[in-house]
Amino acid sequence: MSRPLKKISSKKRVFKEPLQAPKGVHDVIFPETVYFSKLEKICEELGEFFGYQKIEVPVIENKLLFEHGVGIDTDIVEKETYSFQTKGGDWLSLRPEFTSGIIRSYIQNGMDSWPQPVKLWTWGPLFRYENPQAGRYRQFWQADFEFLGSENPVTDAEVILLATKIVKAFGIKSSFIEINSIGCPECRGNYRKALKAYYRSKTRKLCPDCRSRLKKNVLRLLDCKNEGCLTLKKEAPEIMNYLCKDCSSHFRKVIEYLDGLNIAYVLNPFLVRGLDYYNRTVFELKPGMPETGQDAPSLLGGGRFDYLAKLLSGPETPACGFAIGVERMVEMISNKNFEPEVDVYLCQIGDTARGKLLGMLEEFRKARLKIGFDLGRDSLKAQLTSADRLKAPFALILGQEEVLREKIIFRDMKTGVQESLNLENLAEQIKKRLAKL
Ligand SMILES: [Zn+2]
Ligand SMILES: [Zn+2]
Known part of the structure; x- marks a missing residue:
């Protein structure tokens, strides 16, 4: 049996209270991590199908990049971008969005000489100094897709099609696009x-922010949300009436392509x-139906x-793209239909069984079985509780006696029914039983 850790004097504690993460910053922990991974995988698979290559751009960029790219008068740059001066005196910013960095990389790496179009996608954290509220964080994740080198309107439709496919594949059944044209300069x-x-x-009726805007x-x-x-x-004029012939x-x-794609x-x-x-x-994508969902926050x-x-x-490069708000997407479906995390949970009793199971892990990995285990734990009851928490349909129990007889106990977690299996070809036997679920 393992013994409890030795006590240390409370004087050795550095803080009275445990430290908290900075305001507006969140940990991504189980079960969110499962949905994060699921969404990233969908982005990767659909991105690959649509011809996108992965790109990783730095978290820090020259401050000027966002001032010139996103715009110095935008809320993002004016109020929300974290900027700091390095010891060497350079001004850098934590990326508040992906597009500027990707275009910077496109230019710097001469991607305009690659076969066009160049389609790039990425995934990672971004930073904005915002007022923390539900679904809004100061460090948040986005998946970002950029289609570079085509001015054809079919590109816009293809990009929107990819966006809707990702949302659907993630399990959000109904969604719609809000779309507009803001013309050319x-x-x-x-x-x-x-x-x-x-x-x-109407200046006097405007909020103070809008008066300066x-x-x-x-x-x-x-964009103002003030009542x-x-x-x-x-009653404001609409841009449709001002578009030039080409933009129109x-x-x-x-729109015709979207109609064709339903x-x-x-x-x-x-x-x-x-x-x-x-x-x-x-464009933006919102969950729900166009008739009722227009007040919902957009997912991308x-x-x-x-x-x-x-x-x-850089060189002239017509382009189109979109960014998915990962936290918003995950909040839409988390806690619903949670998928089991593991196929089978491995329990052991005693040091001999522990060592034996450690050696057997490779067999499960090769068979691509998702397993749960905690070899450091002694109590069988505690191990079975873990199996329940991970929603494992089956557990395997290995004790001293089973090791000697080259057997293992197989337990159906739902019914509690147990049977004895041979250790030989164990993974295959488990797979057969999983297939029957
Ligand atoms: Zn125009
Ligand atoms: Zn306003």
Whole structure:
């Protein structure tokens, strides 16, 4: 039997209370980890099918990248990006989004000389200094897909198709797209003027934030969640009436493709997204039905960014992409239909059995069986409780006597019925029983 650890003096404790993670930052722990892995795997498989290559971009980038990429007047850069000066005097930022870093890498690595288009995807944590609230964290995960080197409207539809496929494969049965076009720099200029003229006469009814946004970037007013600003928005001019011929025909074609694919969508004339680099198509995906789900927070968002590469002093590269909010997706389905974690739980009694099981692990790995075990534990009851917690359908129990007889006890966790199995070809015998479940 193992003995309890020796006691240490309380004077040796460094903190009175255990330290907590910083505000707004969360641990990803079981069972969320299971859903994180599941979503990442779906992204990888569907991404591969659609021709995307994995890319890993750094967590830290030059501060200027986001100021020029995302936009210096955006909430993300102005209020939410963590920036710091290094000992060497450089200003760096923790990435608040993926697209700018991926385009920086595309330019730096000369990917414009690769066969076009270049499709890239990535997965990882991002950082924004936001007010923590349900589903919003200061370190959060995104899956990001970027289709670089095509200006054809069919690309927008292909990107949206991939987004809907991922959401469906993850188990979110109904969802729809909110879509809009925000035009090109040319036609958006006219829309900006109209929007400014509309809001200028109503300055006193705007929230303080919007009053300053009116001077800097009038499109940001359409993102405001303030009640008064939302009411004013209802009567605001819509961009559809200001799109140039090319932008208008691009958008019409995207919509035609979506119709052809039977993808549910609604036109949202005020969808602009909070980043400066977008042009033409912008979209978000929300759970539920278009009729009832429009107030739901979006699970993913994206759009076209034909000018970003040029803006970052690279070659002209029309592009389209989207980013999935991993935590939001996971919250949608976690705690529902939780899948069993292990196929079989291995229990042992005594040192001989412990050693024997340790040697048998490889057989289970080769057979690709998901197993649970805790070789350091003595009590059989505690081991069976673990088997229950992991929702293992079966347990195997190995004691001194079984080792000598080359046998093992097989237990059906649901019925409690036990039988004796030969150790030879054990994995195969387990697999047969799993197949009958
Ligand atoms: Zn245009
Ligand atoms: Zn406002």
